[in-house]
Amino acid sequence: MSSSTASNRKLNSAPVFTAIAYTVVSIIALVCLIPFVVLLAGAFSSESSVISDGYWFWPRDFSLDAFKFIFRYPGDVLSAYKVSILIAVIGTALSLFCSTMAAYVLGRKELKHRNKLAFFLFFTTLFSGGLAPYYIWLSRNLHLSNTYAVLILVPMFNVMYILILRSFISSSVPEPLIESARIDGAGDLRIFLQMILPLSKPALASIGVFTALAYWNDWWTAMMFTTKDPLIPLQYLLYKMLSSVNLSSAMSQHVTNLDAPKETFKLAMTVIATGPILLVFPFVQKYFVSGVTIGAVKG
Amino acid sequence: MKDIRRHWVLYTMFLPVAIYFIVFAYIPMAGIVMAFESYTRTGGMFFSKWVGFDNFHYFFASGKAWLVTRNTIVYNVIFLGCYTVFSIIAAVFMSEIRSKFFKKMTQTLMFLPYFISWVTVSAFVYNFFNYEYGIVNKILHYFGMEGIDIYSNTSYWYFLLPFLYVWKWVGYGSILYLAAIVGIDQEIYEAATIDGASRFQRIMRITLPLLKPTMIILILLGLGRIMRGEFDMFYQLIGNNGLLMDATDIIDTLAFRSLMGSADFGMASSVGVYQSVLTLIIILTANWLVRKYDRDHALF
Numbered sequence: 001m002s003s004s005t006a007s008n009r010k011l012n013s014a015p016v017f018t019a020i021a022y023t024v025v026s027i028i029a030l031v032c033l034i035p036f037v038v039l040l041a042g043a044f045s046s047e048s049s050v051i052s053d054g055y056w057f058w059p060r061d062f063s064l065d066a067f068k069f070i071f072r073y074p075g076d077v078l079s080a081y082k083v084s085i086l087i088a089v090i091g092t093a094l095s096l097f098c099s100t101m102a103a104y105v106l107g108r109k110e111l112k113h114r115n116k117l118a119f120f121l122f123f124t125t126l127f128s129g130g131l132a133p134y135y136i137w138l139s140r141n142l143h144l145s146n147t148y149a150v151l152i153l154v155p156m157f158n159v160m161y162i163l164i165l166r167s168f169i170s171s172s173v174p175e176p177l178i179e180s181a182r183i184d185g186a187g188d189l190r191i192f193l194q195m196i197l198p199l200s201k202p203a204l205a206s207i208g209v210f211t212a213l214a215y216w217n218d219w220w221t222a223m224m225f226t227t228k229d230p231l232i233p234l235q236y237l238l239y240k241m242l243s244s245v246n247l248s249s250a251m252s253q254h255v256t257n258l259d260a261p262k263e264t265f266k267l268a269m270t271v272i273a274t275g276p277i278l279l280v281f282p283f284v285q286k287y288f289v290s291g292v293t294i295g296a297v298k299g
Numbered sequence: 300m301k302d303i304r305r306h307w308v309l310y311t312m313f314l315p316v317a318i319y320f321i322v323f324a325y326i327p328m329a330g331i332v333m334a335f336e337s338y339t340r341t342g343g344m345f346f347s348k349w350v351g352f353d354n355f356h357y358f359f360a361s362g363k364a365w366l367v368t369r370n371t372i373v374y375n376v377i378f379l380g381c382y383t384v385f386s387i388i389a390a391v392f393m394s395e396i397r398s399k400f401f402k403k404m405t406q407t408l409m410f411l412p413y414f415i416s417w418v419t420v421s422a423f424v425y426n427f428f429n430y431e432y433g434i435v436n437k438i439l440h441y442f443g444m445e446g447i448d449i450y451s452n453t454s455y456w457y458f459l460l461p462f463l464y465v466w467k468w469v470g471y472g473s474i475l476y477l478a479a480i481v482g483i484d485q486e487i488y489e490a491a492t493i494d495g496a497s498r499f500q501r502i503m504r505i506t507l508p509l510l511k512p513t514m515i516i517l518i519l520l521g522l523g524r525i526m527r528g529e530f531d532m533f534y535q536l537i538g539n540n541g542l543l544m545d546a547t548d549i550i551d552t553l554a555f556r557s558l559m560g561s562a563d564f565g566m567a568s569s570v571g572v573y574q575s576v577l578t579l580i581i582i583l584t585a586n587w588l589v590r591k592y593d594r595d596h597a598l599f
Contacts, residue, residue: 017498021395028389028469029408035423036411038434042426054432102316105309112302117313122599124324127579130571131554132564133330134323136344142322157319188308217416220531224559239418242425243538263432270422277414285407292471293478 036278043067043268047261066261066268076229076237077272083151084234088215091152095211096204099157103165104196108188118166121159135224145225151233154221155214161207164294168203169196206291209284216277238273242266334572338564354565358573361566363553368577371549375525378464383518385465386472387510391502393473394480410470417535420463424449424536453546456537460547464532479513480506516596519589523582523598526550526574550574 034057042055046063053060070077105111106118128134144150173196181191197204222236232240303310329345334354336347358364389409396402412420427435428449436446449455483506491501528549537547539556550570558567582598590597 029405054437132568
């Protein structure tokens with residue numbers, strides 16, 4: 001015990017090196033943080049101060065005008081929030097349930113074809129038909145355009161997550177446990193529901209947060225497959241507002257472009273769309289961190 | 300068949316995922332035939348007029364093929380290189396920090412950019428580089444320098460794109476490499492310390508060499524994705540800006556524009572097939588290299 005603390009002290013005995021380590025890490029962390037600070041500063045500035053002095057690291061003239069403007073006619077923003085939350089919750093739940101079920105099946109040693117099934121999934125990551133057939137098949141043959149289903153289905157499964165879950169289940173659920181349940185008369189479905197799912201909680205938490213994040217940040221599906229306003233999720237609404245100077249349809253019905261705080265408006269909208277993630281993030285960070293490492297070791 | 304009858308419950312449990320991948324991956328995969336057809340709405344994906352390699356001739360004759368291939372490869376190689384270097388630098392220095400609080404806080408900050416979409420990043424870029432109000436030009440003006448307009452000059456993007464890529468991914472990468480460093484046997488360091496190795500020497504002679512296997516595997520796996528360019532990033536940051544097109548057009552953006560912009564299905568589908576075939580070849584090669592290097596980490 002004492003020898004290890006002594007060597008630890010020795011490991012720490014290079015003040016210049018320690019200073020360099022702290023400096024380098026601080027700089028990288030600051031560079032990662034600063035854009036968020038500038039964004040907030042811009043969103044909480046008055047339009048006139050931005051027009052005259054530009055953006056800065058802190059609000060030079062604090063104002064809530066941009067947010068007040070957005071929430072005067074909040075129809076589009078609230079609808080987009082509803083869509084984003086709905087698809088993230090339903091999508092993540094369905095995806096986790098089906099992925100874990102498939103992962104359990106892939107790990108059952110009594111199945112002769114389990115490796116063929118795994119390759120059947122894996123092959124889709126190696127080869128694809130490309131964007132054009134995918135788009136035409138979904139929109140013209142399956143008529144999935146402008147449905148909630150397309151927003152939920154397109155980002156639903158990730159083959160790597162299924163394979164990671166398979167390794168997790170086979171390494172953390174002992175085979176004798178499954179055997180004894182079977183002797184007690186439990187069928188495969190029951191074993192899955194009452195044993196595998198509860199025992200997989202740590203992996204489900206990690207993969208769940210990654211899946212939910214993918215849903216929340218998905219704007220691509222909406223851009224490809226939706227044209228109707230009530231189906232637009234938050235990120236795509238943000239994209240539309242950033243890429244055009246135009247306001248959302250609900251707002252432009254009520255205001256002329258002249259009285260809109262154009263510059264700060266875009267930033268306030270970004271804060272509204274990104275805020276929820278940044279608020280939730282500190283509480284779920286540990287699941288993401290463990291997710292990165294289980295993926296790396298076993299993926 | 301007998302296996303299926305005996306374990307029908309298990310096979311049924313696999314069914315939802317199987318159906319999904321048949322409908323959303325394998326049928327579109329068969330849609331590759333589109334690249335050899337002159338697609339019409341009535342003929343549909345599988346029964347339009349067969350035109351052989353005409354679409355490919357058109358794609359290669361357009362002069363775009365080489366341009367987008369070069370851009371895709373060059374950008375992705377630079378991205379992968381910068382990402383690896385900066386992730387390792389961050390991880391090595393983080394492993395030297397003893398303060399738990401400081402470590403946790405900086406890790407949180409570095410991980411932040413990973414969580415936002417490229418849509419949000421494009422708002423950041425606007426915020427910083429907008430010609431009139433952007434903070435970068437404000438700082439340049441402050442020092443009496445000319446402002447820059449990144450949307451009309453390609454040269455800035457050669458730095459900006461890799462920078463933003465690293466910015467977004469360094470938190471993720473540093474966690475990955477930090478996990479590998481933590482896995483290194485502490486006794487090696489203690490032995491080296493007793494032999495009088497300085498901290499710098501310990502990093503150069505122990506940490507970095509022992510990170511090499513992880514690094515090689517991650518780079519080879521990264522190479523497998525080299526033909527699939529970060530569509531989200533390029534599309535959100537540059538969009539359809541004609542001035543920047545030659546410097547920033549990648550295979551994915553070309554396929555997207557042909558399909559959604561000009562509804563040129565022949566072009567879009569042949570670009571897609573070209574990309575898929577190249578991707579497959581590169582993945583097989585990379586995997587072959589991984590197998591030679593370390594069987595356990597091969598994908599298949």
